[in-house]
């Protein structure tokens with residue numbers, strides 16, 4: 001491919017996902033040829049005369065070249081107009097709300113939203129004047145019914161959801177949101193852009209906790225917003241700078257380094273998750289396995305349509321109640337007992353007592369015999385042997 005072609009946007013968009021994950025957003029540095037974006041540890045930039053900015057760089061809250069490279073790659077992989085990196089997933093979410101809503105507006109949110117997202121809407125955005133209603137993302141009619149005509153500005157969904165892995169039909173939900181004059185925001189953290197590109201299915205905004213699969217190595221906290229049109233991009237650009245929740249160059253570098261291997265990691269996460277699901281489905285101590293790749297999963301047909309594969313998250317219920325669920329979490333050794341997800345190492349947790357403890361006693365309470373796995377990319381046999389030992393009490 002000629003240099004000329006490589007620089008123009010159109011042929012670049014036509015390239016495969018893996019190629020874009022590695023090359024989009026950055027050209028080898030013109031002065032040194034550095035193949036990888038340097039960590040630009042600088043807060044400010046010399047101007048060539050007043051207002052004479054080099055490459056538009058003025059101050060690192062507004063823009064930093066290490067961050068720019070990451071943002072370019074994210075925009076390409078999500079097939080968006082622009083991408084914006086943030087200091088955390090929640091900082092990205094807050095910026096979306098302030099950029100796109102005004103006090104008095106209303107949002108529909110998942111009735112099983114990520115706990116931090118629920119807390120943000122309930123305890124922060126609400127006191128700022130944004131009301132919210134919960135609805136099941138797997139039920140398009142319920143989402144439509146939760147919309148307040150003329151007031152709903154955002155329909156916010158996660159798919160798959162956490163920890164029950166419910167599936168929302170992005171295309172149908174986009175139609176419902178647009179009918180009401182609202183925007184559809186999809187939290188794409190669980191699927192990652194490798195498995196699902198919501199903007200191509202009609203969503204207006206994608207949000208990520210890049211802490212999870214995008215970074216992929218459990219070594220950095222970050223977030224991202226990707227948008228499909230310039231008007232929304234302008235609103236996010238203004239608020240990203242005005243609110244200032246940006247990642248530093250070191251964090252941007254780590255996230256970008258992780259992003260380059262997303263495709264190969266995700267495929268191995270999916271391979272291992274499928275083996276784990278198959279193993280658990282045949283285990284006498286397992287009551288139910290929850291995974292969108294299973295035909296009996298209520299969201300299987302929609303997930304098959306909109307996802308490339310079904311992801312690395314697996315939940316299951318044990319026959320021995322909460323005591324056994326807790327024991328399994330504590331006996332596992334290769335699966336590390338920890339919150340979070342999406343890293344190369346396998347994690348196990350008890351949602352009822354850990355990630356979802358704050359919703360105990362509410363409609364969002366999760367079953368006490370539920371165990372959640374973030375299946376990593378270790379040797380599959382070691383993962384199965386570990387689960388077998390943990391389930392058998394050995």
Ligand SMILES: *Cc1c(COP(=O)(O)O)cnc(C)c1O
Nearest residue numbers: 088089090114116189209211222
């Ligand atoms: C972790 C997570 C978030 C929050 O992201 P942080 O990077 O922890 O701020 C939001 N949504 C989902 C689905 C998550 O898993």
